[in-house]
Amino acid sequence: KNQVEQSPQSLIILEGKNCTLQCNYTVSPFSNLRWYKQDTGRGPVSLTIMTFSENTKSNGRYTATLDADTKQSSLHITASQLSDSASYICVVSAGFQKLVFGTGTRLLVSP
């Protein structure tokens, strides 16, 4: 069964600190992996997208890694800001029209 599991479910960190969110997947065949940021009550916004051959990709203070052998990905946020408070969703594509969504990690950055 295709599944995407994210951890932790929720996280509170102090402003300025770093954090790492995890994503484990059992999706086959694997096409690509995306990380989205979703503010409360808004649609998800793409942060990064990686294919099988890419093992790291950055977007500003966001850095995603992918280990296709262990089927794990992480999203590292550097020097967190209050505006980083959101849900972060890991999505794995199993091919055309086949996206498997994680349930997300809810991050709260506290002043």
Add this chain to the structure above:
Amino acid sequence: SQTIHQWPATLVQPVGSPLSLECTVEGTSNPNLYWYRQAAGRGLQLLFYSVGIGQISSEVPQNLSASRPQDRQFILSSKKLLLSDSGFYLCACQRQSSYNEQFFGPGTRLTVL
């Protein structure tokens, strides 16, 4: 770049009433369009997708339906809403790229009472 509009932003409807949610896309032509539902604490669930006018694929059997009357218009409907239809409905657009990246609209919050 494309812009996705969804209307209305929020909606409160009684059980048994009809539903019509609209999604329109600007800045792209012949996109693939998607309807997702996001229940509280759950991941996004794909409801329908469309690869062209009048072409609708349903992923989950339910009392909802979708239509695509124009290239950049996607409508989600129901004849009789259920309590379980409450949720956050997202329209997404996929442009033709090697990554097949999807872009999401702002969403509609539906509460069925």
